[in-house]
Amino acid sequence: MKREILYQKIAGTIARQIKAGIWRVGDKLPSLRTISRENGISLNTAIQAYYELEKEGFIVASPKSGYFVNYKPLRLSAPATTQPPTKDTGEEEDYLISEVYRSIEDLSITRFSMGVPEDILLPIAKLNKELIRAMRSLPGSGTRYEDAQGSLKLRNDIARFTYNWNGNLTEEDIVITAGAGNATSLALLAITQRGDTIAVESPVYFGILQLANSLGLRVLELPTNPIVGIDPDALKKVLPQIKACILISNFSNPMGCCMPEENKKAVVKMLADYNIPLIEDDLYGDVFFENSRPKPCKAFDEEGLVLWCSSVSKTLAPGYRVGWIAPGKFKNAIIRQKKIHLISTPPLTQMAVANFMENSRYENHLHRLRRELHSNSLHFVQSIIDYFPEETKIVRPQGGFMIWVELDKKIDTTKLYYEAMRQRISIAPGRMFTLQDQFKNCMRLSYGQKWTPAIQERLMLLGDIIKKSI
């Protein structure tokens, strides 16, 4: 009993110091050995104290580099639930989107606009090994056409990996695609027709708006809360009008919101009542910062109406273009569309990913990636608190790569984009993420790059540019 009290006492002291602001978000805590030595306690007791602090969300462990403060009573307030105009399709900011993603290979620009992990966070040497192994093991070294459903081995690995959300999928349930965006494209081609209406979050990933435009679909943007996501009541009202619904259910792009399980269940149920398919893009689901992976809506899909899409583009290799879809009852339609528009997908990169997913390597990599991104997100939050104007509104990210920032109403983030680019800082203006006249004072920042003093300085500079532009 004594030992238990001891570690709790030490944990309590550190927690009070953190609450009092003696330790700030992102600060590195003393090592376990130091704590043990300075408090005259065993290493084991120190470990238990830190474990307790970690459990309560005060600190976070970063592999090999130690423990960091992870708690801060935010002085910042969160953006309100969005209230998009009830008009359907408005105008897309196509020029702006092209502008933001122009010359993505220019390394002199700090790209807070890119929602991908930086190379240094990826297991590239191991992937290279697996690529060579794939080249040597595949029939014809991967030069042959493959069956349209995609690599059996990869489908098997993906199916097995769904154990982390109690998914009950088999390799037969999965179709490989050229990334998650391509999965969404195939899903819309399979289940919608020109003139149909789809319901989406607001703000929404611009790629969904562009896809809808390309296929002649009307878009209904629905009220969305920055923490819990789309408003199920708002969705309920439009069910009679829509042909499909698209949601990034976990750590949505751009808001970062994550639907609670009860909302997911409710949404799946109400869509099923109207026999409406849900295209669920779950590409950030594995990048969670809490204790466990949030389930996707697919976990509650009894009717085969949820088309669950994901990829390794945000966790392993954006450039491999390997994604997948578990299309439920639409499997044959999806395979048909894939054959028509792609014929098949390249075996080499698929097999490299499949090899990497064997054993627990992918799980270990994700563990490290999550720690790193979590730590990045805390640094970003702290920098925004420190460098951005008082009235800035954000939500502490629960997972994923993005932080949605609401600035003073007077600021136009499209103009801000051009001002920041003069300093070679790229941001994603809010207007990219809607067809309506809204979010002009918002922007999306990505924290996918390794945290460095240089990044911190760029955020400080961005804060200055914002302050000047008011």
Place this chain on the structure above:
Amino acid sequence: MKREILYQKIAGTIARQIKAGIWRVGDKLPSLRTISRENGISLNTAIQAYYELEKEGFIVASPKSGYFVNYKPLRLSAPATTQPPTKDTGEEEDYLISEVYRSIEDLSITRFSMGVPEDILLPIAKLNKELIRAMRSLPGSGTRYEDAQGSLKLRNDIARFTYNWNGNLTEEDIVITAGAGNATSLALLAITQRGDTIAVESPVYFGILQLANSLGLRVLELPTNPIVGIDPDALKKVLPQIKACILISNFSNPMGCCMPEENKKAVVKMLADYNIPLIEDDLYGDVFFENSRPKPCKAFDEEGLVLWCSSVSKTLAPGYRVGWIAPGKFKNAIIRQKKIHLISTPPLTQMAVANFMENSRYENHLHRLRRELHSNSLHFVQSIIDYFPEETKIVRPQGGFMIWVELDKKIDTTKLYYEAMRQRISIAPGRMFTLQDQFKNCMRLSYGQKWTPAIQERLMLLGDIIKKSI
């Protein structure tokens, strides 16, 4: 002068023997050494004699294996110019197409239905080397997103390679796609809308019919000659109704026809008069059996209305899914559609192909591939003469991978497909290549596999099955 007369004399003798049927198509001729010894002439004179015969189209050289007879006054007659019904869109044989391409990885089936080169004809070891080099040289080993237009190096190599048809393209004119089928998909997404009508050959590659169906386009199949391709006069008549035209201008799939230059010029001109884009799929253009590469329609495109599509799927690596499009004035629209549906293409396979295309390696490989396929085509022609019923109609292939076979009117090749599959022979029934009620007595055979006695036996067996089914 004496030497010249000598080699001409020997060439003349052999030519007469071939015309008289003493040597038959596919027969191997005596080696140069044997000819030299038996005629008491120098090796150089023998070489000149064979060169003369080759130039005149009597014989063909196959690298490392010697010289083969390549001339035969066909007793077979060619199919007539097709006369598709003038109705627009009819019904697609979707089930049949899926059936024919089911379980393509099953190696126990002789796939006369697959229009791709067999592994053994591909430079796989060299490609593997280039893949490893690509992995080592690309930023992030190819895990990064790439600019949407695709690999600059590959675009440059492709542009340079168009010298073989006097193409005047630069890397800026080219967009990389996930294969030539994907290029056609992006082209249709960029330039058509649901309800538009497109003009195509008849018979036509089924993938085009499926694409049109997927995008809600109406299809007008036009009369097509098995040797010179689509009838320009028929196209002229429908110009006021169509939004786009799709042609496989060189060695079309499935008929193998190749448009003469004057027809290409005429078609490009008449389409330009109506400001109608031409999607030109030129994926077989490099696999010619005559002296030089036939120019694509793109060579005569002054208005930027020709979207020239091609790939390495038929010449290097089907499984790499590397293709391209030179979209003329539609470049921005194509890049936009690519971003929307694919985001980008994988750098690794692109760079492997680009590395391979450096220097003259690709040209040398194509040279060997053409010889091999030409030789295969001659063997197929001879086997069809020998084993198929008298009334069979074919055209001697001028390039590409396919031979279009017209059988007795009484034969239904869809039924024949199932009968042949019982013997594990797969053919492509004619009904796959039209939306109309036609070509039921036709089939497409591919000679992309290395010619062996086993293949010859399978063709003999197929001939027997056909004879029995009358």
